[in-house]
Amino acid sequence: MTREVSRTTFRERYHILLQHLHKKIKSGEWPPDTYIPAENDLAQQFQLSRPSVRKALSELAEAGLIRTLHGKGSLVNDPEQRPATLHLSWYTPSYEYEAVSRLIDRFNRTQTRIRVEMIPTPNGALKASARDGFRIGHTQPDLIGISNTSFFQFTGEEPDNWFRPLQLESARELYAPCLRAFTVNEKLLAAPLTFTPIMLVYNKSMFDHAGLAYPDASWTWDELLAAASSLTRHEGDHVEQYGFSLSSSYNRWPLFVLQNGGVFRRGDKLLPDEPATKEALQFAVDLMYKHKVSPIFSTDNFRLGEMLFLREKVAMILTSYLFLEEFRDIEFDWDLVRFPGRVADTGYSLATGIGISSHCEQVEEATEVIEYLLSEEAQRFLKQHGCSVPSRKTVAEDRSAPHHPKAGPGYYMFESIKDKAQTVIDFGLTSLQFNALNRELGLVWANVASLDEVWGTLRTKWAEEP
Structure with a gap:
């Protein structure tokens, strides 16, 4: 292992360490309540500094894989008590980033099985990362927030390379033009959250x-x-x-x-x-x-x-x-x-959607996050805290659900084109x-x-x- 590691760059060695730790824990080779190797040992094995090893362990702790006992070391957590951690890449600049981030915070507070971490991703970086499975730094996101125009560019050739097809219970509640904006070869590849x-x-x-x-x-x-x-x-x-x-x-x-x-x-x-x-x-x-x-x-x-x-x-x-x-x-x-x-x-019209990366292994959990963002509660929140229109018909047209004050008195003008708008x-x-x-x-x-x-x-x- 050490001889192979010595020929790699720092970034590669760091990635190899993360892969090694994930494999040992998820395979069960290191069972729950087992101490993982000491920082010094890992630093020597992977030719990294102790701060770099500590950073890697911190990533595992944030993902719920391990817990650290001060002065003693790090223990493997019980997988039945460990929340599934999903990474959501969201394009920036985006007027909707703040509202979606607040919704994700709400989701995390009410969930014990799933934890979502948002990764703000500049549009240019998102496009460049598409060649590497949307990998952002050391993280390969499970969920991807994307505009319909970027989606159109990414999925022009081989859409299945980027996103997993979705089967959503709430799809029938969404506007047809919004669904079409993220559909390729009759497969819905991203869920429309809003349209503008x-x-x-x-x-x-x-x-x-x-x-x-x-x-x-x-x-x-x-x-x-x-x-x-x-x-x-x-x-x-x-x-x-x-x-x-x-x-x-x-x-x-x-x-x-x-x-x-x-x-x-x-x-x-x-x-x-x-x-x-x-x-x-x-x-x-x-x-x-x-x-x-x-x-x-x-x-x-x-x-x-x-x-x-x-x-x-x-x-x-x-x-x-x-x-x-x-x-x-x-x-x-x-x-x-x-x-x-x-x-x-x-x-x-333009639209904003969220899809499941083709590299995501926790599809059921990722789908649950999307269904939450399409729920009545979440869609009402997006309507109130942003000027775009929710994709869920009942919320968008509900006069009792307040819209963002900056959208002005003409907000419901969208109803004149809601069924035949094109993207x-x-x-x-x-x-x-x-x-x-x-x-x-x-x-x-x-x-x-x-x-x-x-x-x-x-x-x-x-x-x-x-």
């Missing part, structure tokens, strides 16, 4: 000052443009205020297409010559370059519209329910409405195809390529692929 529709948010004070009627879901795009034109103020070459702000984010621009009845796929044909699709995207471009009621597309700042709105430099933006939490310090009146368009009952997984494109479309549209937003050119480029590219 994209809506038109407007500054009521600006409309009042201009003497204009507030936006309405029944508006035509001509009426939207007329209001945006009236609210745009130029002072020479300087723009004092814009009427609307377009976002080039793939979490925003698809709403134009959906509200106009456009599609990205029809049958086996990708990017069909659908007038409604190109008309919608061209309208978005014209808001910037032809009508000049929106700032010019910024390649490196997808949140430009939200920033301008908070600074009272734009009257209307498209944003998600989640971003409404940023409105806590604003002093002007605002409201939200379904983005107008030809299709009255559709919309675009990125509904577009009929693979993640690679959608990414390619999003990149090529960047040329359109920058006004250096036409939609016909983009369509032609992508069709040629996809036709040549096997």
Whole structure:
């Protein structure tokens, strides 16, 4: 053992020690109430410092595998009295992290069989860790909190490599679009906890000052443009205020297409010559370059519209329910409405879910955690402490269950699209195809390529692929 260990790095030696300890305890080779080897012996065997060995033992103690007696050593705990420890990786930044963390604390206080530890994981690290089974540092999480857009990217090729299929008793209580957002090949791979529709948010004070009627879901795009034109103020070459702000984010621009009845796929044909699709995207471009009621597309700042709105430099933006939490310090009146368009009952939404890692060995316990987060109690808590909408229908639509005050009086506007909202997984494109479309549209937003050119480029590219 020592000869093999000597050829490894510190991180590898530390991981080998943890594996060794876990194997001895879980196999029963070290039965309950047995003293494990002394720190000095383990340090010498695995060529680690005593503080490193102590850290490893601390991890075992936190997992309930051992207990330490001061001055005597560490004893193996009885597995029947030992709670199952699950690690939950949650992506950050996330508006929902704090609320979910508080729910997990509640769960841990009321449970004796299961203990959940949350691991805040930067989005970039989560994506990088996917290649290693979502391993975060020395920990391979059992549960993974994930946005539907990240899920779409991860599961594009071999979804079973990442998540275990779920069988949930509460699935019938959840909104269908939310379930679809995390379903691949008819397998539910993550449970939707919340969803956040994209809506038109407007500054009521600006409309009042201009003497204009507030936006309405029944508006035509001509009426939207007329209001945006009236609210745009130029002072020479300087723009004092814009009427609307377009976002080039793939979490925003698809709403134009959906509200106009456009599609990205029809049958086996990708990017069909659908007038409604190109008309919608061209309208978005014209808001910037032809009508000049929106700032010019910024390649490196997808949140430009939200920033301008908070600074009272734009009257209307498209944003998600989640971003409404940023409105806590604003002093002007605002409201939200379904983005107008030809299709009255559709919309675009984001969602947050939680899945069981394919490496998780305690599936029953992990499923119990998910069912708790989907329970009436937990869903009511998420509704009250965050601006997103619970995925559980009865809680989301229950007026007696208070919603977050920052979500405003228009919170229940989501009901107009709850059954027919779409997420990125509904577009009929693979993640690679959608990414390619999003990149090529960047040329359109920058006004250096036409939609016909983009369509032609992508069709040629996809036709040549096997």
